[in-house]
Amino acid sequence: MIKPALPKGTRDFAPDAVRKRQYLFQTIRTCFELFGFEPIETPAMENLSTLLGKYGEEGDKLIFRILNNGNILPLAQQAKDNRELANLLCEKALRYDLTIPFARYVVMNQHQVVFPFRRYQIQPVWRADRPQKGRYREFFQCDADIVGSHSLLNEVELIRLYQLVFSRLSLRVSIRINHRKFLQALAECCGNPSWMPVITTALDKLDKTSMQQVEAELQEKGLPEHALHLIREYMDLSTQPADNRLQSVLELLKHHPAAAEAVKDVSFVIEQLKNTPSAWASVDVDFTLARGLDYYTGLILEVKSLEAEMGSLGGGGRYDNLTGLFGLPGVPGVGISFGVERIYDVMESLQRFPASTGMATQVLWLRMDDALLTQVLQYAMELRQEGIATEVYPDAVKMDKQLKYADKKGIPLVLMLGSREYARQMVAMKDLRSGVQTEVPLDRLKETIQLQLAVR
RNA sequence: GUGAUUGUAGCUCAGCUGGUUAGAGCGCCAGAUUGUGGCUCUGGAGGCCGAGGGUUCGAAUCCCUUCAAUCACCCCA
Incomplete structure (x- = not known):
């Protein structure tokens, strides 16, 4: 007899849970449609080469690979090391997110799609991560992207989309926004543009650890004292009153052109959003928001629950050249993602699901x-x-x-x-x-x- | 990949510095009630104490190994 068990990080869903999940998906889907987004679906598996190198070195390790069928032994014997072996024996892999498959889709269908293309996609993705609270190896993402448009109206609309969804779900959240170009300008003012990744990942930890620890980490990475001083002041900005923040950051970064551009973008978005404030989702500028993914180039945003202790419930941002990786340069885009598994967990812990989430036997x-x-x-x-x-x-x-x-x-x-x-x-x-x-x-x-x- | 904690009934957990036959609550099944659920009462089933090894007269309890789950770090939704 085989002991019944599930692969690590995967779950069964009982009827009650499925109903609640469907309610969540349906709420999000309806909002997507209300904003004029169109659905697409892509296969669970992609060619490994489509995915490799898109998520950084760490990301590559977390991709679930699919072993080739057939006679693999002769091939296996040619391999010189583990890495080469894995690449020889696996031509396919499970999708790691929805954005890269979407980029592939856009390139492959570039003559059919109508730009600006507003698409949404609700499908599972797989990551060979170690599971923990709010983190699974199989989970759904709900993505909405607009590609083929530089307009900041898209950013505004996506934030309003977040606001609509979270108000319909009765979840109080804070949407933090930032601009990658502030971080770029900061790195350059520190003396070296190549420090940007180091600085962003360190800043990203600020809401978990203290300012001192962030500084310690940066010091360890070899940043000089004057850079640390500047970063400290930069971190202090987010504690200032919202009104002067943009002016202050511009002064701190010595009117760096990138910073000026970022100020322009962020103030436009903020200005537009003032007309439709949301009781459920506040929007705040937070200069320390970093977001891991390398491909973001403009405005970035992240959603956190104001009511429960949980990682981010969603995030997104603007990327200039996502399809360039697949040979189609010059297609900019901006997108957001809903972390439904976490939203589910938060809704469940706050008992925020409606009493009836679907038709049961009457x-x-x-x-x-x-x-x-x-x-x-x-x-x-x-x-x-x-x-x-x-x-x-x-x-x-x-x-x-x-x-x-x-x-x-x-x-x-x-x-x-x-x-x-x-x-x-x-x-x-x-x-x-x-x-x-x-x-x-x-x-x-x-x-x-x-x-x-x-x-x- | 690194670290910590926890594994006892279907579920949540007791079980003292090692000492008779391992317990409770909930759930499950049956009966009180052969055409009436919930509430109550009575009875019952259900356990290789995660697995393997060791120490001991004796191990759920101590030691080692291993597996699994959970949590944290890294990274992320």
Whole structure:
């Protein structure tokens, strides 16, 4: 016998969980559609070469590879080391995110797609990460991107999309925004543009650790004192009143052209958003927001829950040249992603899911008199035609057991058609929520049920 | 890849410095109730104490190894 188990970091979903997840997906999907995004889907697997080198060195290690079928032994013997072996034996891999497959899609379909292309995609991705809280090896991403447009209106709209979704989910979040060009300017003012990755990853840890630790890390990486001093002042900016922040950052970065551009972009976005403030999702400029992914070049953003301790619930940003990797330069884009698994976990812990997240069985016919089975099945079918979710209990067991079944499944109405009722052309209807039982004429069944179901 | 913690019934957990036959609550099954759920009462089933080895007269308990889960770091949604 094999002990049943799941691969690390994967999960089964019970009916109740699936309903809640579908509610989440549906809410997000509806909002995507409301903003005019169009759905696409891409395969679970991509050619390994499509994915390799797109997520940094760490990312490559976290890609799930698919072993080639067939006779692999001769090939395997040619390999000189593990790395070469893995690349020889695996031509395909599971997708790591939705953005790179989307970039491939755009390049392959460049003559069909209409630019600016607004697409959304809701599919699972896989990462060979070590699982922990809010982190799984198989999880869904919900991405919305607009490619083929430089306009900052896209950024504004995507933030409003975030605001719409989180208000519909009744989750209070903060959307932090920043601009990659501030970080670029900061690195250059520190004396070396190549320090930018070091500085950004260090700054990214600020909300987890202290300013001192960030400085220690940077010192360790060999940044000189004057650079550390500048970075310290830069970090202090985010504690200042929101109104003067943009002016202050510009002065601190000595009116560096990149910083000036960033100020222009950010103030445009902020200005536009002022007209439609959201009670659920505030927007704040945070100069220390970094975001790991290398391909971002403009405005970047990240969503955090204000109510639960959890990693980011989503993020995104502008990238100038994503499709360039696949031979189509000059297609800029901006996109956001919803971390539904984490949103689910937060909603669950805050009990923010609506009481009913989908259609469960509304009516159960008990199995009573076998002489009436044919009629019962017919009546059940008629109720379904009326849109009433209906079950017939299949086994001839005690009523006690059948009622307990209805109770456990949360079925509100139970119908009983025995010979006693049928003789008078009636059916016994019991509302399990109230415990009240009534008799209903068979020819008025549908209307009565609909009325009864409307009662809360 | 690094580190920490935890593995006992379907679930949540007790089980003292090693000492008879390993317990509780919830859940499950049956009955009280052969045409009526929830509440109550009565009874019952269910355990290689994660796995392997060691110490000991004796191990759920101590030691080693291993596996798994969880959490943190790295990185990320």
